[in-house]
Amino acid sequence: MKTGRDIALDGKRPSYLILSTEPLFLKEAEDQLVERVVPPESRDMNYLALYGWEAEPSSVEEFLQTMPFLADRRLLVLREVHSFSAWKRLVEYLKDPNPSSCLLMTSSELKKRDPLYKGVSSNTAVIERKRPYGPTLARWVISRFSSLGMEADEDIARTLIEVAGSGLMELSQEIEKDIPVCGWQDRGPSI
Numbered sequence: 313m314k315t316g317r318d319i320a321l322d323g324k325r326p327s328y329l330i331l332s333t334e335p336l337f338l339k340e341a342e343d344q345l346v347e348r349v350v351p352p353e354s355r356d357m358n359y360l361a362l363y364g365w366e367a368e369p370s371s372v373e374e375f376l377q378t379m380p381f382l383a384d385r386r387l388l389v390l391r392e393v394h395s396f397s398a399w400k401r402l403v404e405y406l407k408d409p410n411p412s413s414c415l416l417m418t419s420s421e422l423k424k425r426d427p428l429y430k431g432v433s434s435n436t437a438v439i440e441r442k443r444p445y446g447p448t449l450a451r452w453v454i455s456r457f458s459s460l461g462m463e464a465d466e467d468i469a470r471t472l473i474e475v476a477g478s479g480l481m482e483l484s485q486e487i488e489k490d491i492p493v494c495g496w497q498d499r500g501p502s503i
Contacts, residue, residue: 323349323385325437326409329393329417329429332441336480338418341439342389349414354383361389364396372398376405376413386413393417394428403431449478456487 321328321344330341342361350359358380362372367390380386390396402417409415417436422429444452450469457464464472476486 321345321348321439323387323414326411326413327406327415327417327432327436329419329422329432329436329438330441331419331422331438332443333420334441334443334480335420336484337441337443338391338420339481341441342391342416342418345387345389345414345416349385349387351383354381357381358383358386359389360387361391364390364392364394367396369398369401372396373401373405376415377410378413379410380412384412387416388413389416389418391418392420394419394422394426396428399428399431403428403435406432406435409435443480445478449473452480453483453487456484460487 321341323345328341328345330338332338346355346359360375372388372390375386375388378386390402393399393402396402402415406415417432424430424433450466450473453469453472454464454466457468472483472486476482
């Protein structure tokens with residue numbers, strides 16, 4: 313399957329692998345797929361999130377092979393998939409996946425040379441998100457403000473990075489806190 317940033321997390325594919333050292337990117341990918349694949353009223357029956365180290369292979373297979381209940385699809389999120397001991401069973405499942413299930417695998421440590429990556433990447437949409445640094449971090453901050461309907465320039469971005477640090481989760485939280493505090497509304501501050 314395709315790899316790269318051009319792949320949409322639309323939930324239409326049977327499986328996705330998201331690689332990033334940045335926890336915010338992994339969390340947002342999971343949230344996006346949950347929203348697109350499983351309606352809120354059926355999440356209790358059709359959504360399961362596990363860490364690789366805690367996942368029982370038989371439970372993973374059973375969930376993926378079970379038909380959805382009062383919904384079109386099911387979603388299994390396997391976080392930190394590199395720590396899943398039965399990864400070879402995942403590779404086998406992905407050769408003929410259940411069309412009613414969607415599998416999202418995330419990892420902060422999986423490398424392209426690992427056997428797990430090589431095994432799943434041929435049948436999975438792979439998206440790698442790199443953490444921004446330096447000038448690209450300031451552009452990320454500006455785009456984050458913009459995605460929330462606010463304007464910010466490079467000076468604001470640099471100041472926020474100085475105050476909050478360079479962690480994307482912290483920066484994102486600070487940007488979201490700025491909405492009510494600074495009176496940001498409709499593309500600009502009201503103060």
